[in-house]
Amino acid sequence: MITSLHNKDIKAAAALSAKKKERDRQGLFVVEGPKMFGEAPVERISRVYVAQSAAAQMYEQYGAKLSGLPCETVSDEVFAKMSDTKTPQGILCLVRQQHYYIEEILRDSVKKQMLFIMLEDIQDPGNLGTIFRTAEAAGADGVIMNSSTVDIYNPKTIRSTMGSVYRVPFFYVESLSSIIIRLREEGVSVYAAHLGGKDAYDDCSYQKSTAFLIGNEASGLREETAACADALIRIPMEGKVESLNAAVASSVLLFEASRQRRKIKT
Amino acid sequence: MITSLHNKDIKAAAALSAKKKERDRQGLFVVEGPKMFGEAPVERISRVYVAQSAAAQMYEQYGAKLSGLPCETVSDEVFAKMSDTKTPQGILCLVRQQHYYIEEILRDSVKKQMLFIMLEDIQDPGNLGTIFRTAEAAGADGVIMNSSTVDIYNPKTIRSTMGSVYRVPFFYVESLSSIIIRLREEGVSVYAAHLGGKDAYDDCSYQKSTAFLIGNEASGLREETAACADALIRIPMEGKVESLNAAVASSVLLFEASRQRRKIKT
Numbered sequence: 227m228i229t230s231l232h233n234k235d236i237k238a239a240a241a242l243s244a245k246k247k248e249r250d251r252q253g254l255f256v257v258e259g260p261k262m263f264g265e266a267p268v269e270r271i272s273r274v275y276v277a278q279s280a281a282a283q284m285y286e287q288y289g290a291k292l293s294g295l296p297c298e299t300v301s302d303e304v305f306a307k308m309s310d311t312k313t314p315q316g317i318l319c320l321v322r323q324q325h326y327y328i329e330e331i332l333r334d335s336v337k338k339q340m341l342f343i344m345l346e347d348i349q350d351p352g353n354l355g356t357i358f359r360t361a362e363a364a365g366a367d368g369v370i371m372n373s374s375t376v377d378i379y380n381p382k383t384i385r386s387t388m389g390s391v392y393r394v395p396f397f398y399v400e401s402l403s404s405i406i407i408r409l410r411e412e413g414v415s416v417y418a419a420h421l422g423g424k425d426a427y428d429d430c431s432y433q434k435s436t437a438f439l440i441g442n443e444a445s446g447l448r449e450e451t452a453a454c455a456d457a458l459i460r461i462p463m464e465g466k467v468e469s470l471n472a473a474v475a476s477s478v479l480l481f482e483a484s485r486q487r488r489k490i491k492t
Numbered sequence: 493m494i495t496s497l498h499n500k501d502i503k504a505a506a507a508l509s510a511k512k513k514e515r516d517r518q519g520l521f522v523v524e525g526p527k528m529f530g531e532a533p534v535e536r537i538s539r540v541y542v543a544q545s546a547a548a549q550m551y552e553q554y555g556a557k558l559s560g561l562p563c564e565t566v567s568d569e570v571f572a573k574m575s576d577t578k579t580p581q582g583i584l585c586l587v588r589q590q591h592y593y594i595e596e597i598l599r600d601s602v603k604k605q606m607l608f609i610m611l612e613d614i615q616d617p618g619n620l621g622t623i624f625r626t627a628e629a630a631g632a633d634g635v636i637m638n639s640s641t642v643d644i645y646n647p648k649t650i651r652s653t654m655g656s657v658y659r660v661p662f663f664y665v666e667s668l669s670s671i672i673i674r675l676r677e678e679g680v681s682v683y684a685a686h687l688g689g690k691d692a693y694d695d696c697s698y699q700k701s702t703a704f705l706i707g708n709e710a711s712g713l714r715e716e717t718a719a720c721a722d723a724l725i726r727i728p729m730e731g732k733v734e735s736l737n738a739a740v741a742s743s744v745l746l747f748e749a750s751r752q753r754r755k756i757k758t
Contacts, residue, residue, distance in 0.1 A: 352618065356737050365730035386737075393731060428751045461747070462754065464631035465659060471622045471652075474743040477736075481727070481744045482751075485694045488728065 280316025355386025364480035423460030546582025621652025630746035689726030
């Protein structure tokens with residue numbers, strides 16, 4: 227059992243929770259809690275840590291999955307050092323990052339109705355995670371983010387994906403403009419959610435391959451990015467609300483596409 | 493200028509941030525930051541506190557609104573004690589709670605298409621605030637919560653309403669069952685979001701007065717509450733997602749009602 231806060235593996239794991247730079251350097255990220263451990267693809271788990279006080283319960287519940295994995299029991303104090311949460315849940319694991327390639331995904335673009343969500347400068351980790359979860363539920367093929375969007379491997383983001391981070395392909399690009407042009411070449415229509423949009427979102431058809439563009443929580447999309455889209459669309463709002471939460475706007479658009487596609491099928 | 497952490501007004505304000513019991517006892521709640529102060533109805537503001545380091549800027553920006561209000565400048569240390577946030581934004585105010593009455597709102601129920609969102613056991617303050625913001629944008633007439641739902645006056649909830657807390661009527665009830673029966677008497681159809689729902693949410697018509705029922709983030713609706721609804725509906729999901737975030741599910745349903753009602757008008 228590891229009891230020293232100065233153990234080098236413990237320090238490396240704590241750095242993964244705290245710093246994007248370390249996550250990129252080590253090619254790993256931290257996943258906390260029984261649910262997220264349970265959903266983690268076993269071939270991507272590099273190491274598991276179990277807190278002493280939770281060890282009996284974790285081995286009982288996850289014995290089969292744990293048996294093939296490098297697993298260390300650590301003191302509760304050591305566990306708390308690695309954990310990002312106020313009330314650690316007794317198990318965490320280091321998971322290998324996955325790299326996806328847009329061209330690989332676009333290979334299917336002629337065959338099927340694709341659906342993407344593109345995010346610019348999203349800052350709230352919880353919003354980003356919720357968007358991944360929603361994107362999977364709405365049948366999206368991928369999430370595309372510019373490099374100023376918060377890190378998908380931020381522990382708060384990971385938690386709010388509820389496991390979708392393992393399953394939804396995603397890409398970071400320096401700027402969204404060039405990828406928008408690439409998507410349009412492949413026949414994907416790009417709709418930018420914009421307060422100045424002319425058409426209501428539900429007056430457009432999303433039967434063909436579609437990508438939705440969502441901007442920063444406070445300032446919206448950059449002008450030069452919005453200018454690359456096929457059309458600006460708006461979500462009609464009542465009351466004195468100035469804008470919707472970014473995850474809410476994403477949900478309304480993604481599920482409108484999902485709704486329209488189901489209607490045609492039936 | 494107040495510089496003492498032991499000042500009784502400061503202690504009272506700090507208690508409002510920290511404890512629901514104190515908020516209920518004093519009939520007040522705390523609102524932080526320039527945006528939320530700017531949107532607060534002036535007749536409901538009981539007192540304003542400005543941090544010393546932000547005072548010049550706040551008086552310049554909000555001089556007109558501040559001039560008629562009891563306002564105290566406090567040291568940054570004192571301000572931090574009252575604040576709920578890690579990076580205090582220099583201004584906070586105490587606002588009087590507002591009480592709404594369901595019967596008053598239901599008086600309009602024969603005249604118009606009403607729209608309600610009903611929440612059971614929602615625990616995440618950010619989710620609750622986001623639901624208020626979305627409810628206003630979708631044109632809802634009120635938010636109805638059972639008494640085990642998180643407090644709307646929690647500082648985190650207040651922040652994520654982005655001002656909707658001042659404008660959307662809401663009610664807490666001991667249990668939702670009796671209010672569901674009351675709503676149905678008034679001709680409001682009550683749809684429960686439920687993983688076991690038969691109909692897809694977009695196969696129902698929300699042209700008439702409608703209420704949506706949303707349950708706890710992890711465990712969903714209580715059986716006895718779901719049993720009171722007119723119908724159980726589900727949001728079709730792809731992938732391996734088990735459920736949607738509560739604010740996302742609320743958004744999809746509220747904006748589907750809004751969409752259907754706009755379509756008929758035009």
